Amino acid sequence: QTTIKIATISPLSGGQSNLGTQIRNGAQLAVNEYAPQFKKLGFNLQLVPYDDQADPATGTAAARKIAADNQILAVVGTLNSGVAIPASAALAPSNLVMISPANTANQVTDRGLANMNRIVARDDSQGPAGANFIMDNLKAKKVYVLNDKTAYGEGLAAEVEKALKAKGVTISGSEGTEEKSDFSSIVAKIKLTRPDAIYFGGIYNQIGVFIKQLRGAGITTPVVGGDGLDSSELPTIVGKAGANNIYYTTVAAPLEALPAAKTFAASFQKTFNNPAQGFGAFGYDAATVTLKGLLEAIRANGNKAPTRKMVQDTIRKGTYKGLLSGEVSFNSVGDRKAATLYVMNIKDGKAVLETSLPVKPPKN
Amino acid sequence: MTVANPAKPAVRPPTVQPDRTFWLMLFFIVSSVLLLVSHSPEMLRNLGPLGDVLRNKVIEALVVSLFLANVLFAYLWKAANWAKLIVGLGSLLFVLPLAGQTDTSLLDLSIQIMIFAALALGLNIVVGLAGLLDLGYVAFFAVGAYTWGIFASPRFGEVLRYYGENPGSTGAGTLAIGLVLTAVTAGSMVYIKGLQARVAPTRLSDRSFLLAGIGLLAGIILVARSIVVLSSGSAEALANGISPGFFWLFLALSIMAAAVVGLLIGLPVLKLKGDYLAIITLGLGEVIRVLANNLDLYTAGSQGITPVGSASVPWFNSLAGTLGFRPDQYNLLFLYMLVLVMIAVVLLVNVRLDQSRIGRAWIAIRDDEIAAQAMGVPLMQTKLIAFATGASFAGVMGMIFAAKQTFISPESFNLLQSILVLSMVVLGGMGSFSGVILGAAVVTLLNLRILPGLGEASANVSWIPQEVNPANYNRFIFGSILVAMMLLRPEGLLPNKRRTRELHHGEDQEDESEDGNAGGLKAGGDVYSAGLATIKEDDRPGGSR
Amino acid sequence: MSSPTPSAHLAKDGPGGTPMLELSDIHSYYDHIHALKGISLTAHEGEIVALIGGNGAGKTTTLRTVSGMMKPRHGTLTYLGQDIAGKPAHQTMQMGMSHVPEGRRIFPQLTVRENLEVGAYTLTDRKLIEERVQEGFAYFPRLKERENQLGGTMSGGEQQMLAIARALMVNPRLLLLDEPSMGLSPLFVEAIFDIIVKLNREHNTTVLLVEQNANMALAIAHRAYVLQTGEMKLSGRASDIAKDESVRKAYLGDE
């Protein structure tokens, strides 16, 4: 039996390990699910996880190492766009396909690499979507924009700001912060400038603490964010009292809405003794896309192990249905052709669907 | 009590090393073959079960480590010089690139090791020789990386475009003013220095020197700004950065830029002692990172700069091509060779400085600042040289790093990196050149090969649950190894002789501070520790008389 | 000031009975430097024993070994009938020893008073401690003047005074003095020897005295040992040693 491996690159240690592990576990679940199908075709399917420590250099080294292992035919990763950019470049020469479950930065696919694909929305579609929601649904005239000073958060916030400005909304403040605990000065500023809405580009465990302090200071202004907020942990962190009026955009439908997602969440919890979060679902979806593509490539190759190039091309061309986040197909640069962006609303600690809208990447 | 064990002989018999030429060659051949085989898929396929063993990622990591140990043994073992030469050069110039042909990651790994080795060598000067604890060393690495990154990427075009659109009042006039200012201040600095050589420096002359320095900086900024503005017309032409031909010039520039930043940081802070210096350098390191994260125009902030160009050397490429390398490997191979040369240079400079009066001055101020000063060692100047030299090594490696990554962002220059480099220095053996290189190799191998290998090898072992997969606990494993190595070999893997002497100063004594110099960074003589201060109002020095 | 003389009430070779301190065949090392090559020495209760020898003879090492600052690798070391070889210093000190170390080793960041109070660490009675502090001040009025000055900023001689006063805080049974007169002005050199004799007489303190000022040391000691490159060369009554030709030549500067 021939061994076929897919790899994940994500932070498995350090402060972002929580999210990175979600991706790895999501992918693992997909591999577990598909292994029997591969077995039937005579392949032993394995997942090999790599830790990038959220560090570009480590991620690149991992990518080069992956490239050298001929059994690895595809990569799921990464969490951070900052890692994805150099890592995908390192994989490109060996035509090793990479499917990102999380990277939203425009640059990730703007470089036009043949191997780099993603199943999440780009910042320049997520941003305007968030901005539109703020204007149309929240009717905000004055918005305070925050970001976490990472490639992701700042990139996203910049897109939002751009879209808001274009529509004549006042930006009452725009700043980044690496602070994870004490937001008192920002809260004070918000109190002072009284915005109608707050946009925060970042990740839930920072934003959650922020919202908690915001609500603690008696400010009930709506807070809007991107896919970084897609976590079941968010309401817990914010606390019952304040977990209202929080919105975020994401490409994955709420897990409760889909029967498939329910099974996923259950088996995730069962396998890893850990509740599934948004990135677990994305990891699962990205791996599923990869595995489906692989199967297709195998079939196209007469049930023999395909080359990396075949896999890369197959995946870019294919269309995959029935994922947690809907149908996936990629455009010429690897952006997801069409996706639905769901705007979720956290009400009394529960995420409910607020609206949904279709998004498309700029190129097709 | 009668202490049972009889007295040890007073002098240890000098251990005569047997000649190991044969073993060295044998080891070289075996490990090279192993390396080449384990990185060649065809051969692995033909080896059957043995191939499976070699394919195991832990084994593979070990093979790589063993192979690199060659170079170490060639250095350590007593063997014929020709053998050492063959092994050293053969490993680095022949076998490794050859294996890199089938496994590019080996090249990447080696470059990374050597980058870290150069960083460790630079930090070793600052910490190991001069005894200045610098926890923000990675800042200089960042300076080097951005120096090249900004110019050799689309950023440069963006900057030019920005200044084209916002020239302010800058024009040819500014350029003239800037040039004059630069010339005048530089001239007066030279003059003051000359004066100080003849007449004793006074506070006034020191101050004027500083003032002139500030003026010079302003002048340079003005000149740079006007040049940028005046050349903004070519923004389109430079949309992808300057020509790779400038690579060599920037190699020098990155050294200078980092050294200048080293001086600028060093001037105010080097007066501080011990851990005050440590924390302030840590802080300044963070300042540089945060600046990189915020100066969006120049550094693209958190988004990072990409793609960063690299040198393109046609003859090298064609040579690599004829040797069977793929085009996508040319650049990596080129950087590998370059970094080999650079590390040789860095090492040479290190060794030569160490064995000069500057090296002696460093160690003297490390041992006892006051005595050193009283013996005519100028404290600030000596420390600044250490700081700037260390910084310049980091600068040039930063540039190579940028060229290798083709992407740089502030995340790569955080505090953890500084700490990592420091741990390489201490782990290898402070003050020992071979030691810190080994330290860098060990730590980098561990982080980039062995730990990932462990994670990968155990990923599909059924009895290891995913939650405790070693890949999840890299920090734990790395931390444990760090602690274990420090406990087992506090003097480092290849200790400096001087250090060992200090450390094993008296096993029979209750404590080493016996001699008042227990601390590696502590002044000799009387022990002056900060201690826990009292808060009595009246206990300023001076009695009641 | 009376010129110091041996305490008359004691026999010249010290009181008999079991020795208070006994070293036999002690070997001590600094790493590979063999500093003590099997020395033997005894001190009886109430005796002043002088230890003299040239530079690097091992005098300091002997005191360090006794007080537990370093471990002997070989040999026996008994104090008050107990085996103390290898016992750490803080334990031997709790058994009534005090050690004025070479180089004074004042706590630089503690005030003069605090230095003295730390010297009395093994005592708990606050009143007693205060009494002893005052006693120290009485011996060395300069310390009282500088009660709140940081130890580290005191002059060399002042630190020496402080080191001696600190060691006396616990009223030790065995006092180890390593060159107590070093750095002291002539006036105080005399004062120090007076203090040693006084302690010995009034409190029956046993003293092991290392001195370069061998003339004076031999003058107040009952017995003396001469060390040379880690070996015991000579021992006997102090007055005899003082007369020994070779000793006079080697250590006392007589031509």
Place this chain on the structure above:
Amino acid sequence: MIKTTIHPGPAAPASAGSILEVSGLTKEFGGLTAVNSVTMNVPERSIVSVIGPNGAGKTTFFNMITGIYAPTHGSIHLAGRSLVGLRPDQVTEAGIARTFQNIRLFSSMTSEENIMVGRNSRLKSTFVDAVLRTRRFHESEHEAREAARIMLDFVGLSRWRNEIATNLPYGDQRKLEIARALATTPKLILLDEPAAGMNPRETEDLKALIRRVRDELGVTVCLIEHDMRLVMTLSEYITVLDYGSKISEGLPHQVRNDPAVMEAYLGRGAAAGEYGKEEKPNV
């Protein structure tokens, strides 16, 4: 012959002038005046002493001259050049070297290396020379090594050349400190209690050494000592400090017989003439 490359030797006959002129030198620590308006001249190629009770301010006086403490008031001139405001290394370069009351050798260096550091400030080679290994570098290294050899020979410590300095016996460490200071080719050397920790026999040797420093190397010597036998037989001129102020100065026999000095320093028991002769043990 080589010696002259390190030290000019007593080539020029001693002029009558002072090499060091200190006037009104004062140092205050908080409320304490450690040195109080001290004026002192050191004649060229002489051996002079500063004595005084413990805490009189002698060491502080030295510390001000060598730039370790900044004086509160007063002036210091070495051969006409003002030293106030110079850093210690600049003072050394100007020509004053010193030893310390608490020995301060470089603890991780051998004896030879310690002395080579002392020679540092006189070497010509630069950073660039060191990296490129120019001829000047080799000359400098040679000079430093020669200086170490000569000075070790001079103080009689050649056998300790490669031993770690702090492993030397105490007395030898003091001599090594002197050798290290001499390697800077000083015009004036300040010795702070050089005989402390030496027995009378060793002190005699030291005395001879100090004389040779002056006679053979032509270096002016100024020392602090409590060993009166050494002071009285060695010094040509003595200054006495008490509570920071100068209470007496003059030739040894003058100082010895000064009642103020006896009262403050030597002690009542010290009859005139007791010190400075072949002292008998006062048993």
Place this chain on the structure above:
Amino acid sequence: MELSVLLPFIVNVIVGGLILGFVYAIIALGYTMVYGVLQLINFAHSEVFITGAVVGFEIFRILQDSPMNGYLKLLLALMSAMVVSGLLNVLIERLAYRPLRGAPRLVPLITAIGVSLILQDVLRFLEGLQGRFDLTYTLPAGFGNKFCAAEGSSCAPLGNFLRSVGVDVQLKDVILVVVALVSLTVLNYVVNRTRLGKAIRAVSQDRVTAGLMGIDSNRMISATFLIGGALGGVSGVLFGIKFGTVNAYSGFDPGIIAFTAAVLGGIGSIPGAVLGGLLLGVIQNLIGVMNIFGDLLGIDNLGTIDASYSKIGPFIVLVLILIFKPTGLLGKSNVEKV
């Protein structure tokens, strides 16, 4: 903008900074204690303190539904955190630092970093077993309320006064400050007035000589680590109460700032650490709102200084202060006697 809005804003920024400063101060003390006695930057302290936070979390979680009085829960949490963190610190010292007593100072520094990494993963592992990563405190009822808000309660006048000057604090903030002040006072007394304190200071300056005074330096060092760890425990719980959520890695950043605070105040000085902590807290917050002043005053360059710079504010202040006062604000100027 009129003063009636601006004043409460400034007051709030400063008060927020002071509260944050108390957290820094008490963390800083853990560093300062250990630094004082071993001259070791105990990088593992950030994890020792986060361990305290985790213990506090667990206590509050377990007692979540118990009818116990909130203050009693707090006391229990504080006590348990003190014990666990204190013992952990002692254990670390035993295993990782004590064997290195004679080694150059950087060696234990590296082990400290190693221990720090180990503890991070251990904490993550332990909480991960229960499927948790971010630990969110469930505070006793009322802790999150505004301080003295209830009309008619005995302290309402105080609360009203505070709010009238624009100070917007919650009960938990007040608890934090009180607990911090109590710990600081007790510690200061112990170190400066007791025999134990004097012995610790003696050991910190010269271990061998301290031995000659009959002091068992190892025991004193253990005692120091115990006290430092216990303080770490306290600060961990306070941190958790104040900010609500911690994870295994959240000690690192505040740890660095707290150590900076200790340095700013003068390493080894207890009041210095407190002063440094408060100062950095306030400065960090003020830097974060620079842009508001910039906008008000029309200074463009100020306008770009916002929260993204607040993390380096402390370091810049540190540089400026140390240039003029090289041993920190309350550090002894170390005139070395030669």
